[in-house]
Amino acid sequence: MGEGENSLHKVPLQDLFARYNSSPKGLTTKQVEISREKYGKNRLTEKKGLPIIIRFFLQFKNFFSILLLVGAVLAFIAHGFNPESSSNIIAYALIGVTILNALFTFIQEYKAEQAMKSFKNLMPEKIIVLRDGDEIEINSKEVVPGDIIHLKEGDKIPADGRIIETHVLRVDHSMLTGESEPQLRALEPSSDKETMSRNMVFSGTLVQSGSGKFIVLKIGDSTNLGKIADLTTKVKAADSKIHTEIKHFVKRISSIALVLGIVFFILGFVVGRTHWESMVFAIGIIVANVPEGLLPTVTLTLSIAAKKMAKNNALVKDIEAIETLGGITTICTDKTGTLTQNKLSVTSLWFNGADYTYNTFHKTFCDEEDKHYLHVISDKKFSRTLDVLFLCNNSIVNKTSTAGDPTEIALKQIVHTQREASSYISYRREEELPFDAEKKYMIVATRNPNNDERIAHLKGSLEKVLEKSKTIFHNGKTTTLTSALRKELIEENIALAGQGKRILAIAYKKLGKLAATKAELEKEEYVFLGLIALQDPPRPEVAQAVEECYNAGINIIVISGDHPITVSAIAKQVGITNEKDKIVIMTSDNLEKISDHELRKILKTKNQKLIFARALPEDKLRIVNLLQELGEVVAVTGDGVNDAPALKQADVGVAMGVTGTDVAKEAANMVLLDDNFATIVKAIKRGRTVFDNIKKFIVYILTSNIPEILPFLFLVLFAWPLALPVLLILAIDIGTDMLPGISLGVEKSETDVMKQKPRPKNAKLLTKSMLIRSYGFVGPIQAATAFTVFFMTLFAGGWRFGDALAGSNPLYHSAVAAFFAAIIITQIFDLTSCRTFRGSVFHIKHFFKNKLMFIGITVELLLLAAIVFLPSLQKIFGTAPFNPLLIGVMISGGIVILGVEEFRKYLHRKHGLFKVA
Numbered sequence: 001m002g003e004g005e006n007s008l009h010k011v012p013l014q015d016l017f018a019r020y021n022s023s024p025k026g027l028t029t030k031q032v033e034i035s036r037e038k039y040g041k042n043r044l045t046e047k048k049g050l051p052i053i054i055r056f057f058l059q060f061k062n063f064f065s066i067l068l069l070v071g072a073v074l075a076f077i078a079h080g081f082n083p084e085s086s087s088n089i090i091a092y093a094l095i096g097v098t099i100l101n102a103l104f105t106f107i108q109e110y111k112a113e114q115a116m117k118s119f120k121n122l123m124p125e126k127i128i129v130l131r132d133g134d135e136i137e138i139n140s141k142e143v144v145p146g147d148i149i150h151l152k153e154g155d156k157i158p159a160d161g162r163i164i165e166t167h168v169l170r171v172d173h174s175m176l177t178g179e180s181e182p183q184l185r186a187l188e189p190s191s192d193k194e195t196m197s198r199n200m201v202f203s204g205t206l207v208q209s210g211s212g213k214f215i216v217l218k219i220g221d222s223t224n225l226g227k228i229a230d231l232t233t234k235v236k237a238a239d240s241k242i243h244t245e246i247k248h249f250v251k252r253i254s255s256i257a258l259v260l261g262i263v264f265f266i267l268g269f270v271v272g273r274t275h276w277e278s279m280v281f282a283i284g285i286i287v288a289n290v291p292e293g294l295l296p297t298v299t300l301t302l303s304i305a306a307k308k309m310a311k312n313n314a315l316v317k318d319i320e321a322i323e324t325l326g327g328i329t330t331i332c333t334d335k336t337g338t339l340t341q342n343k344l345s346v347t348s349l350w351f352n353g354a355d356y357t358y359n360t361f362h363k364t365f366c367d368e369e370d371k372h373y374l375h376v377i378s379d380k381k382f383s384r385t386l387d388v389l390f391l392c393n394n395s396i397v398n399k400t401s402t403a404g405d406p407t408e409i410a411l412k413q414i415v416h417t418q419r420e421a422s423s424y425i426s427y428r429r430e431e432e433l434p435f436d437a438e439k440k441y442m443i444v445a446t447r448n449p450n451n452d453e454r455i456a457h458l459k460g461s462l463e464k465v466l467e468k469s470k471t472i473f474h475n476g477k478t479t480t481l482t483s484a485l486r487k488e489l490i491e492e493n494i495a496l497a498g499q500g501k502r503i504l505a506i507a508y509k510k511l512g513k514l515a516a517t518k519a520e521l522e523k524e525e526y527v528f529l530g531l532i533a534l535q536d537p538p539r540p541e542v543a544q545a546v547e548e549c550y551n552a553g554i555n556i557i558v559i560s561g562d563h564p565i566t567v568s569a570i571a572k573q574v575g576i577t578n579e580k581d582k583i584v585i586m587t588s589d590n591l592e593k594i595s596d597h598e599l600r601k602i603l604k605t606k607n608q609k610l611i612f613a614r615a616l617p618e619d620k621l622r623i624v625n626l627l628q629e630l631g632e633v634v635a636v637t638g639d640g641v642n643d644a645p646a647l648k649q650a651d652v653g654v655a656m657g658v659t660g661t662d663v664a665k666e667a668a669n670m671v672l673l674d675d676n677f678a679t680i681v682k683a684i685k686r687g688r689t690v691f692d693n694i695k696k697f698i699v700y701i702l703t704s705n706i707p708e709i710l711p712f713l714f715l716v717l718f719a720w721p722l723a724l725p726v727l728l729i730l731a732i733d734i735g736t737d738m739l740p741g742i743s744l745g746v747e748k749s750e751t752d753v754m755k756q757k758p759r760p761k762n763a764k765l766l767t768k769s770m771l772i773r774s775y776g777f778v779g780p781i782q783a784a785t786a787f788t789v790f791f792m793t794l795f796a797g798g799w800r801f802g803d804a805l806a807g808s809n810p811l812y813h814s815a816v817a818a819f820f821a822a823i824i825i826t827q828i829f830d831l832t833s834c835r836t837f838r839g840s841v842f843h844i845k846h847f848f849k850n851k852l853m854f855i856g857i858t859v860e861l862l863l864l865a866a867i868v869f870l871p872s873l874q875k876i877f878g879t880a881p882f883n884p885l886l887i888g889v890m891i892s893g894g895i896v897i898l899g900v901e902e903f904r905k906y907l908h909r910k911h912g913l914f915k916v917a
Contacts (some may be wrong), residue, residue, distance in 0.1 A: 006219050009162055009189045009197045016162065020146030022215060024164065026130030027146050035144035042143040042159055042219035044229050059102035067254050068098045071286045074279045089876070090283060090726050097734055127158050130213075147216040154686060155207045160223045161214035163187055163199045170394075171210035173205050184434040185212060186194070198434070209390045228642060242323035242694070245765035246298065249698070252766060257289030261707070267716045267821045285712055287729050297738065298694055301745025305661050305690050313657075313673040314683040316886075321652050321669035325635065325687030327556060328652065329758045330627055332620065332636040335560035335567055337659055337675045339574050340536040344406045346414040349374075350492050351385065351530035353474045363417045376419050381473045382420075385529045388506040390415045390424055392444045392457035397421075407502065410534050426450055428517045433522070440464045443521045445511060454511035456521050460494045465505035465528065472528040481528055492531060495532045500569035501533040502562070538574045545678035546575040553757035554684070555632075557610045559620050564613035575679075577609045579662060587614040596626060604630050615640030624649050631761055635680065637672075639664050656681060689749035691759070696744045698771050699916065701737055703830050706779030707786045708732065717740035721805045721812060723790045723819040727877050736824050736863055739856035740831050747835055747853075748846050773904075773916050778830055778897050785893025789886045796883065813880035815867045820879065822890045824864050828857055829894030833901040837916050838909060840902060 008016065017023050021031050059065070075091035127140050127858045130148040140158035143149070151157065151169065151735050163169070169185040186198040194200055201214050203223040220226055261282040268278030302319040309316055316322055336342055349356045349365050356365035356374060356458050365374040365382075376383040389411040397412040399422075415421070427446045435442035441460025447453070458465060466489065472481045489505075496503050507526035549556055556576050560567045564585045571577045584602065591599065591612070603610070603626055612619060617640060624646050627634045636650040639660035644667035647653030655668035656675045672679050680715030711723035797811040831853070835841050848854075868881055907913040 007194070009194050009200050010192075011047060013162075013164060013215075016215060016217075018213070020217075020608065022146035022148065024148065025133045027144070028132055028147040029373070031146065032131065035146050036142075039145050039219060039222075041141050043141050044226055045221055056102065056106050059106045060098070063101060065098050067257055067286055067290055068094045071283045072098070074283050077279060082856050085269055090287075092729070092731070093730050097730075098279050127155070143216055143219055145216050145219060146427050149216060150211070150213050151201070151207050152211045153207055153209050153825065156202055157201050157205050157207065159216045160200070160218040161216045163201065163212055166210070166212040168210035170208040170210055171201055171205050172208045173202065184432060185210075190439075227646060241300075242298070242320050242691070242765075246295070248764060249294075250765045253289060253291065257286045260289060261286045264585075264716060271716055271719075278486065285709060285725055287708075287726055287733070289705055289709065289734060291698070294698070294701070297697055297741050297745065300742055301694060301697070302690065304742075304746050305686055307588055309683055309686055309723070310673075312682050312686075313676065313679045315671040315673055315687075316669065316683075317671065318669045322683075322687050323691050324652050325670075325684050326689070326691040327633045327687070327759055327761070327763075328635045328684050329761075330555045330557060330632045330634050331549065331678070331680060332557045332559050332624060332627075332634060332650075333677055334637050334639075335558060335562055335570055336536060337639075337656060338574040338637055338672075338677045339542050339558070339570055339576075340538050342406075342533050342536060342659070344410040344502070344536050346410055346532060347535045348496070348533040349385070349530055350489075350496075350533075351382065351473075352379075352476065355492075358414070378826045381529065384508055385453070385506060385532075386415050386418055387424075388422070388457040388459055388508055388529065389427075389532065391427060391446050391455075392442055392459045392506075404762060407504070407534060411504075411532070430454070431518065431521060433518060435460065441468070445516050445521055447515075452513070454513070454516065454527070456509050456511055456516065458507040458509075458526050462489060462503060462505040462531065465507050465526070468522075468524045469507050469526040469528040470524060471526075473530075478527055489531070490692050494565060496531065496533045497563060497565035499533075499535075500538070500566060500573055501535045502566055504532050504534070506530055506532060524879055538570060539676060539678065541676070541678040542574045545681040547683050548685075548754050552684070552688075552754045557612070557623070559612040559615045559623065559636075561615060562613060564611070567613045568611055571609070571611055577611070582608040584608055585611045585613060587612070588616045588619050589614070590607050591615075591619050591622070596622075599623075600626050600630065603627055617646065621646040623647060633758070633761060635684075638668070638681070643667075683755055685749060688753050688756070689747075690745070692750070692753065692837065693745045693747050695765065695770065696747065696837065697741045698766060699774055700744060700827070700834045701733070701743055702774035703772070703778045703782060704732055704737065704823055704827055706775055707783040707819075710783050710787075713818070721794070721815070723787065723816060724823075725816065725878055728816070728820050728879075731863070731867060731877065732820075732823060736860035737827065740827070740853060741856075743850055743853035743856045744831070744834055750836055750839055752838065767916075769914070769916050777900060777904075778833075781893060781897050781900065782823060782826045782830070785826050785890060785896075786819045788813045789882070789889050790819040790891075792886060792889070793882055807878070810880050813874070813878055814882045818882040818886055821864055821868065821882065821887070822893065824860055825887065825890035826894045826897060828860075828898045829891075831857070833898050836905065838905060840905060841898075842902075 011019075020035070021027070027298075028033065062070070072091040072094040076088060079088040079091065125140060126137050128135050128141065128150045129138050129143065130136075130150065135150060143159050145159075147159075148164070149158070149161065157171070163185050164187070166185050171183055171185060173183055184198065185201065188197070188199055190198040196201070203218075203225040218224075218226075221230055238495070264285045265278045265282040268282075275351065299319070302322050305322050306316045306319045309322070333339065338549035346358055348358060351365070354367050354372075354628050355682070356367050358364070359366045359373075362373060366372070374382045376386060393408045393412055395408035395412050396402065396530060397409055397416065402409050402413075412421075427448055429444060429446050431443075431445040433439075433441075433443040439460075441458060441464040443456055443458050445454065445456045458468060465485055466481070469481050471478050472485055474485065493503050493505075506529045508529060509526045511520070546556065558567055558571050558576060564587060568577065568583065568585055577583050586602075594602075599622070603623070612623065615654065617638070620636065620638065620643065624634050624636050626650075628651070633651045635652040635654055636646050637654045637656065638644075638647045639656040642656075643664050647655060647664060647667040650669075652670060655664040655671045657665070657671045657673040658675045660671070660675075662669075670683065670857075708724060708729050711720070713721040715722045726796075795816040799805060799811060824883070832841055835844060835850075841847075868879050876879060904914045904916075908915055
């Protein structure tokens with residue numbers, strides 16, 4: 001819109017009308033057409049995504065899918081060479097597993113961009129516009145710059161514009177600027193900043209009361225709302241840690257499988273095997289190495305965790321964010337409602353030179369030293385104090401409802417305890433200088449028709465009220481406000497703010513017989529009455545949650561819009577800071593004056609606690625960005641539209657469910673249904689547990705890879721009978737291992753989970769120690785046990801090395817079934833051991849509470865029995881019953897696994913050796 005577009009609120013109205021070829025009567029039809037050609041339609045641009053079908057097929061590009069499909073093709077080819085091998089069954093099974101994995105990942109990735117829809121929901125459908133001198137109703141998309149729009153109570157504003165007519169027009173800007181009180185509009189600019197000026201209105205905000213007209217200046221993407229929406233869509237949410245790690249894990253395991261498959265295919269030729277036999281070897285190695293159930297299991301594990309978190313008031317929108325929560329190193333939290341209860345109430349009053357505490361039993365203020373109680377009848381100036389609290393106030397408080405700014409509601413509620421509100425019915429408001437963040441005070445002039453008394457009521461920050469006061473009611477009389485008294489007031493203000501209280505100063509002055517002008521109201525002639533203190537108490541459970549964070553190595557940064565002293569007091573009360581800490585407090589003004597380089601140095605300085613007060617939403621985004629550049633994994637809380645970019649940029653965006661806007665909730669990964677900091681900490685604990693449990697699942701499924709691979713290796717190298725055909729490998733990986741593996745996903749956290757430091761940002765889902773544990777110790781024990789019962793079966797049937805053994809021989813089928821059973825039995829012991837990485841499984845207090853685990857074990861034993869004893873499945877898998885006495889050997893192998901793992905854990909706990917994860 002050209003140079004100076006952010007100063008249009010200061011341009012004379014006539015020049016503004018000329019700029020847009022408009023007038024107080026609105027645009028003509030021809031001018032509308034010209035304007036639309038120049039500026040386009042009033043709508044937010046939405047980025048189009050890929051078609052659904054393409055997004056689905058993209059799921060097949062990962063290594064797992066490619067390898068499994070290659071295996072399926074090889075199986076079809078092998079079946080072509082030897083139709084009797086039934087390799088086509090393997091091919092169909094591999095294709096089925098591939099499609100299943102693709103569906104699971106597609107369901108998670110297919111999420112329409114709801115944030116943009118939320119921004120669009122802030123736009124009204126129909127509005128009243130002045131065109132060709134007449135008021136007509138049009139769709140808001142048809143609005144163009146230069147249009148004159150009529151506003152009334154309840155209207156949503158469709159564009160940014162400047163007020164040209166107002167009748168006590170109040171607009172709720174809280175979702176855009178953070179101002180909680182509906183703001184009175186005016187014809188004249190009140191600030192150099194466009195968003196803070198009283199003569200402007202903005203797209204998406206709501207008319208609270210009154211009426212007026214404005215000229216449209218900006219539409220669509222050019223509006224403040226459009227800029228926030230554009231910034232939010234440009235903030236590209238990075239892949240979650242679990243997503244990145246699964247890709248890394250898949251790539252590593254798939255590469256191993258591919259290399260081994262090729263090697264075994266070549267080895268088959270070297271030792272004289274046929275083409276189809278070599279292909280079977282390759283397929284077997286690929287299938288044995290690829291954990292086909294990983295992706296579904298991870299998805300189900302995260303989904304189950306999400307349901308549990310929802311019961312604890314943490315609604316997770318993106319389940320992959322659960323794992324990211326476990327890696328959080330820094331929490332950027334706001335104060336009001338998150339660290340505090342968001343229940344403001346008046347607690348004390350400094351008046352007439354004394355401190356008065358509100359006594360809830362007597363329902364009045366009491367001087368604790370001389371036990372003097374304030375009463376409106378005996379204390380005339382106290383009555384005047386109540387007048388200021390009630391009349392310099394725009395909230396609504398009655399028996400059935402309350403509405404307005406929480407601070408003003410609390411002030412009116414305290415007045416209700418002292419006198420009947422009906423006593424103010426006769427008062428008439430003649431003028432108002434509304435509160436804003438820059439002036440930090442509010443003045444209301446009223447007239448009492450009963451005695452024709454005109455009074456100006458002033459409330460605001462102490463420094464501003466002191467500037468406008470010449471006298472003070474002190475020690476029972478009105479006296480000059482000396483520098484000593486000013487110093488006393490400042491010290492009192494600091495002391496109260498240091499208790500975490502919000503402080504307002506109040507004053508009044510009598511006016512003349514005629515209605516006062518704004519200039520007269522601004523004159524520094526007020527009588528200072530006192531300080532009123534309000535408190536939003538800390539949530540009682542937050543202190544323990546903060547302690548848990550620090551024990552877990554998580555840093556906490558408070559980012560609040562409140563006064564620095566109040567914010568630091570609350571931070572101290574909940575344990576975020578203490579007297580020994582080096583505390584750095586910065587405001588938005590400080591941040592504006594320093595570079596990113598300087599702020600980055602402050603953020604990365606160790607052994608200090610950071611508090612950002614009087615902070616703006618854009619400050620929050622800047623802080624989050626710089627923390628991430630420093631390698632921090634950041635969770636950030638927010639509730640407003642302006643918080644949306646920071647919530648989306650954060651590794652985990654946490655929106656407030658009670659006070660948050662729809663836009664904030666859509667941009668976030670998680671919504672707190674109780675707006676409680678302690679809930680975030682519970683979610684982090686759950687996230688850490690999920691990451692541990694996924695690693696436990698991986699360790700568990702990798703273990704059986706060794707007894708699955710070695711039969712093919714020994715077949716090629718030593719011409720041993722193939723102890724485990726490919727179909728039985730699939731039966732283990734997507735049959736018997738699946739449900740027990742999922743049960744590890746719902747295992748409760750280990751007792752020390754919140755005493756561990758955050759895992760390094762480069763921590764891998766698959767580590768060398770995990771491979772050593774599975775491939776170097778437990779896997780070989782399983783394989784040794786399985787080969788023992790395999791050869792015991794063969795030898796008992798009269799077979800000796802060098803004898804021919806047909807694939808259709810019942811003895812061979814029994815030996816295969818024994819090998820298969822040995823893997824499953826020893827895996828049950830391995831499963832038990834995998835329930836902990838550090839603590840002994842014999843010390844698990846909830847040992848029998850993981851019902852899914854015992855269901856999984858039951859299911860895999862039933863599946864084992866079905867494959868071994870049911871004729872129909874015997875035919876498919878090539879199995880037959882084996883000697884039941886061999887089960888004792890299998891259990892012995894499992895006990896060895898459990899013993900070896902318990903010894904490893906003991907050495908880890910006592911000496912820090914043999915860490916697995």
